Amino acid sequence: MPLVDVAVIGAGAAGLFCAGAAGQRGLKVLLIDHAPKVAEKIRISGGGRSNFTNRECTPANYLSENPHFCRSALSQYTSADFIALMHKHGVPFHEKHKGQLFCDHSSQQLIDVLLAECALGGVERWQPCGVKAVRALTAEDQATAPRYDIETDRGPVQARHVVVATGGLSIPKIGATDFGHRLAQQFGHRIVPLKPALVPLTFDVSQWARWVPLAGVAVPVRIAVDAPAQGKGGGKHGGKAKTQHISFDEDLLFTHRGLSGPGVLQISSFWQPDTPLHIDLAPGTELASAMKQAKSGNRKQLGNAWKDTLPVHIPQRLAQAWLDATREQVPTLRDDQPVAEARDKDLEALGQAFNGWQITPHGTEGYAKAEVTAGGVDTNELSSRTMESKRSPGLYFIGEVVDVTGWLGGYNFQWAWSSGMACARAMANEHGHVEP
Structure with missing residues (x-):
């Protein structure tokens, strides 16, 4: 032998x-x-x-x-x-x-x-x-x-x-x-x-249906999740388990089934089932304030102009999707409304929705796609x-x-x-x- x-x-x-x-x-x-x-x-x-x-x-x-x-x-x-x-x-x-x-x-x-x-x-x-x-x-x-x-x-x-x-x-x-x-x-x-880790995240089909048209759109984001603190047995002696707030500034990619891109792969290693993601789609820019500052004398229609009046680039499909989603909660927001006539609180809602998107994944793409x-x-x-x-x-x-x-x-x-x-x-x- x-x-x-x-x-x-x-x-x-x-x-x-x-x-x-x-x-x-x-x-x-x-x-x-x-x-x-x-x-x-x-x-x-x-x-x-x-x-x-x-x-x-x-x-x-x-x-x-x-x-x-x-x-x-x-x-x-x-x-x-x-x-x-x-x-x-x-x-x-x-x-x-x-x-x-x-x-x-x-x-x-x-x-x-x-x-x-x-x-x-x-x-x-x-x-x-x-x-x-x-x-x-x-x-x-x-x-x-x-x-x-x-x-x-x-x-x-x-x-x-x-x-x-x-x-x-x-x-x-x-x-x-x-x-x-x-x-x-x-x-x-x-x-x-x-x-699986470093893996794309997926969502329930009905939950994700409204975002499917964004497949292929990539944007830099700040993505975060509250995860159990590292170390075995975070909550000793019956105490509450410790958590840590994990965030990454990386690109995000919309897919037909959910979210991918470097930012999502990073956060996936920390994500736990039934835990929401916190996503800022315009990191470093407070969109509500920026939009209110852009109101003065702006006669462009909100549907065409809100993304162009900001100090960050927002892809057209993404801008329209967030306007549509926000309008479901704030019906006074209209595509044909001049920016100058938009109410401050409506612009606040639009900006906060973009800076503070929260969504809970249904699962991951599994070992087949995990790095x-x-x-x-x-x-x-x-x-x-x-x-x-x-x-x-x-x-x-x-x-x-x-x-x-x-x-x-x-x-x-x-x-x-x-x-x-x-x-x-x-x-x-x-x-x-x-x-x-």
């Missing part, structure tokens, strides 16, 4: 990076993945250009029951470190928005970097190859040299260390499964409840420094399978790099290998 130092299960971002880093530190590494193609999730990420990290990455950009868990790994291997790796491989990239870095040409550039790193580390890759079972050995030397039997489609293999980098449930059409979560439970780990999976292996049962299981020595969990979820904007890739490197260094240190 073949014996390797490290068996990495999952050839996505975290698995590829960890395998390469471990191999370059002198370990014999086998990388196993059931999918026929390597790194398909990387390939489709970032619109095909991979938002591979964020210059401004901090622990505050992550969600977890234990919000402090990610600090150690993120400090060990930073976004600057990965940027240096991209420079080393001569990959051109650009900053698109708020520290988000993308490959100039395609996601294949990032995949090529990871494969090159694996080649430098002499990593052996079995793909496609399913893992049927993982069992811990009970040898006398288990405490000092933990070993695992792994049954695969290509036969059995024995490993001193097993790294689980199988990702989450998002985008099942490219091979996502719950294998990593089931394996964690097999070894006694708790799984923090899973849910990541929130929840995962409970971090209280892992070492934050090494990612090793506290329940089974030599077993590690990295990347998305862990209960650490980044914001939209390259943060989840950075977690893959940071957690993967922390794991690789820890395994190498245990074997007495030094940094390359």
